[in-house]
Amino acid sequence: MRVSSILILAGTFASAALLSLIAARFAVTLVEETSEYSVRQSLDTKSLTWAEVYADGLQVVLTGTAPSEASRFLAISTAGTVVDAARVIDEMDVEALAALAAPRFSIEILRNEDEVSLIGLIPTGADRADLLQRLSRISNDDEIADLLESADYDIPDGWDNAVDFGLEALEALPRSKISIDALRVTITAMAESEERKLKVEARLKREVPSGLRVSFDISSPRPVITPFTLRFLQDEAGPRFDTCSAHTEEGRSKIVGAARKAGIEGDLDCRIGLGVPSPNWADAAAMSIAAIAELKGGSVTFSDADVTLISPPGTDQREFDRIVGALENSLPDVFALHAVLTPDPSDPSQGPAEFVATLSPEGLVQLNGRLNDEIVAQTAESFAIARFGSATVSNRARTDEALPGDWPLRVLSGLEALSLLSNGSARVTAEDITVTGNTGSKSARSDISKLLSDKLGEGSRFSVEVTYLEKLDPVASMLTPDECEAKIAEILKVRKITFEPGSDTVDATSLGTLDEISEVLGNCTELRMEIAGHTDSQGRETMNEALSKSRALAVLNALRDRRVATSSFTAEGYGETKPIASNDTEEGREANRRIEITLVRPEPIAETETTLESEEQTGASDTTDQADEEAATSEGQDQ
Template sequence: MRLKTIAAFCAAAALSVGGAWLSAGWVEARSGEVVTSTLIDGQHDWTTVTTDGLLVALGGEAPDEATRFRVVSAVGRVIDPDRIVDNMDVKAREQIKAPRFSVEMLRNGEGISLIGLIPPTGDGKGIAEQLADVANNTPVTDLLETASYPVPENWEAALAYSIKALRDLERSKISVSADLVEITAISDSPESKRRIESQLARSVPNGVRLALSISAPRPVITPFTLRFTLDAEGNASFDACSADTEDAKSRILRAASSVGQIEKPECAIGLGVPSPNWAKAVEVAMSGLKDMGGGSLTFSDADITLVALDTTSQGTFDRVVGEVDAALPEVFSMHAVLPEKVVVDGTGAEAAVEFVATRSPEGLVQLRGRLTDDGIEQIVGSFARAQFGSDKVYLATRDDPNLPESWPVRVLAALEALATLESGSAVVQKDYVEIRGLSGDKNASDTISRTLADKLGDAENFDVNVRYDEMLDTTLNIPTPEECVSRINSILSAAKITFEPSSAEITADTKRTIDRIAEIAKQCERVKMEIGGYTDSQGREEMNSALSQQRADSVRAALQSRRVLTSNITAKGYGEADPIADNDTADGREANRRIEFKLLTDARAAATDDASGDTEATTEAETETPSE
């Protein structure tokens, strides 16, 4: 009996254990199915589910902390939260990129608008405050936002440059970023356009790219003039060129290139063309000039003057003139001249039948040669004094009643042309006028040709030989040689260039000084200057001389690295010579360690070149410490 009881008890225990095991397995499987289904429905299929008895372990990488929390919460709604084991990882958050700082500035007659994202301005004035005085009682719309992120390199320089540009441009749009400034503006004239482009290009900060789009209104050209010359060797040139469209300009320049060798042809586009067939008429006339072997071609509105070379045969002249006249479009009329050989005396001497006016670089004007009578002499003298100044004109002419009737008109036209030049000469003969000289205006030849074509009428055999000199161009605001050196030395007196001790390496805190000098040097590239290096008297004289030369060379190299043309800049080390302070004191020695810029005359520049050529490199090892 007792054995049966024990057997029954064991059987019951086995059944209990087996039932518990089966129940746990079913709960485990069921839990896994329910949790997996819930995660799939919630689009969290990236989560792994592992069951261990009543425990449910969740794994995988959640995209963020919020998603991980949502997964745990969703699973906790279908099983007891105490059974959840959270083994999930959270994906590392990507570092937020700094935003791109930029500003759009718009200025017109209605005011100034600012929009963009900028760094905090700190204690300084905001952009709107800096431009308040420019608005002229018009509103400044400030839509700028700020973000506290590191300020990009060149941002402050680019922004300061753009604010200054907006001050100078009344109708403009400026887009600013740390590495690029885009300026779109409208100027008052082509001359103003060139001046603005030059000033903006010269002052752009280092490390900042500049994109310019400055437009100017199309000028009204009157008379609508084209002046083209071709010599016997096939060399061609424009004294003046006008076109009404880009297509007409291209046709004219192609025709000119096919006629002769021409360098950098240019043609102004303007209003006032007398006929839509302007380009066709120019092409026909240029082709005729080539067939004739050379000469000059002048268009003044619809009137054309073709002047052959004095070596052209009569038969060739007659044939070409007939062909060109027949091929010209309607409206255009041609006057052709086969001139006698022109001999220019240019002195106004007794034997020469001519009038000569010369203008010196100092502005002094001498009038010599022949005029019709005393009355014409008074008119010419008054006109010259009005053009050049009463105290600038010297009149020494003689009367000749046999001069042609058009002589006074030709003289006055020549003086008007000469007044547009900085220096030069004008020669007037019966059938010929010659203008030569220098000008700071790129369009001087156009202006003179237009004046002569308008005033001389059919007798348009003239020659214009004017050379442009950018140093005389007032629109470029180029300083004089003396101003160049003075401005650079003013910068050095305020913040000197310093070097590492006993070294030619320029210190980092001198960068801004070099930058400012480079800005001026770019405007003075034709000025011959010398960079002089000086030391104090400590150390051996030979070593100080070598160190000062190395430092002067370092400054020249630093300017060259800032895109300064240094072909006219020499570097010379003077060592401990020419002290400006007492070498017995620390302050005095500091003052004597300096860089100076000097203006070189042609003779001194040549002497400097010779001296630098004789310098020999020192190879002997030095043991003494040189001046700092």
């Protein structure tokens, strides 16, 4: 009985142990499958499909060949996010590193006639001997400077085609640099002429191998253009060039730009060449084109430095003289202008020759019309500059050798007459001179008439039509001394002259006030004035007096700096002795700190002083009768 119980108990334990073993085995299998599935799913999500996964108990083993070390590390990291990183076993391989990239093979060939040198890097498998042999034929068997290096890599695709094309270009261009690699050939060269350049470029472009990129930079020497010519015209067919020459790219752009403004459209051909008569060629051409545009027709022709301008038929004589005169005086010195006014078939009379000088109210002077020659033109311009100032004279007169011999005298007389006016004009013709305008001188009409009569002779014809305007009269428009004093007082009442604290330096805010006072004084007749400085009562009296005097002197000097005639001005300092308000308040002290500018009026002469002076003048002798003494006294009082 006891044995049977023991056996039953042993069987029970054995069964329990067996069941536990089976359960443990099942649990391990479940963990393996779950871990393997989860890790594989995470790797697939990150496109790491090359990685293989299998579970060995609680361990997760990664196998496969990673494309790179970075991919291998990413696979390990991804698996470590699903299971404990300690359970991840790395049995992965990494692909072998790719072979080192081949270097850039290239050749640079320099040719100067028969001298050839080459530098660069070529593949070891390239036929170097054949290359040197071909170069030897091109250079007529002269020595070749071979500075090529080689590297043991495969010959790149397109290499042979690029070399063949580069050598072909080198043979066609004796002075060139050819840069060659497998994909591109760059040609830099100098051709003997523009025609040769175009021919070589056209032939080489036709022979470029498929897939090869080629760039050309072929230049040619500029041709010598003799004579250097340009012809621009505008008629019913529109503006155009018959011929165009320029000496630089910049010059061509300037000429083309002027032609565009004149209305030319489309492509323009303007040759660049050597032989230009002046570096200012483009400027002269642009000015002349603009003149034709302003005339609304005609033509201008350049042959070296000779310029011929022809107007369209029917051009107004004055308009022609104005435009041609402006051009003639603007052209650089080397150019000689010959202008032709084309007569109107329907109106053979183009009006008399004339010269007109105008003076604007602002003082600007313009010279228009015709003068005999260049010497007369320079004389007239110099005379006008002397009379009116160099910055104000604009000479637009043109030359005409057909003018009468006394024309220069008539022109200079007209200019001198014009200089006596404030504004106006002087018109000179072969028959008469007309002077019109405004003046501030009441005697201007008679002065001009006398001038012209003296210069031209008593029988000369002229007319003077001038108007006197009081506002132009420098004397009539001047302010009286009392008016000057009142205007300055009005300015100082509104804006005081102030100084930096405790200093005689005028404050910057008062500079405008000094400008206004200077402007008033510039319109005053000659007068004596006192500039008085005043202070408040603060501080010692002697110091206040000295400060007020130095401030008055500072104002005097400021007026001198503004070109005010101050020879009859005085500066005085009164310190605190003449207050105009109480010094007990800040407002009062502020009012007392001031500058006053007042007239210095003559003191009245006392009667006793006058009588004594008269007695001294008459000698006061015993023999002088009473009537003479009274007369002397009366005369002294009148003085």
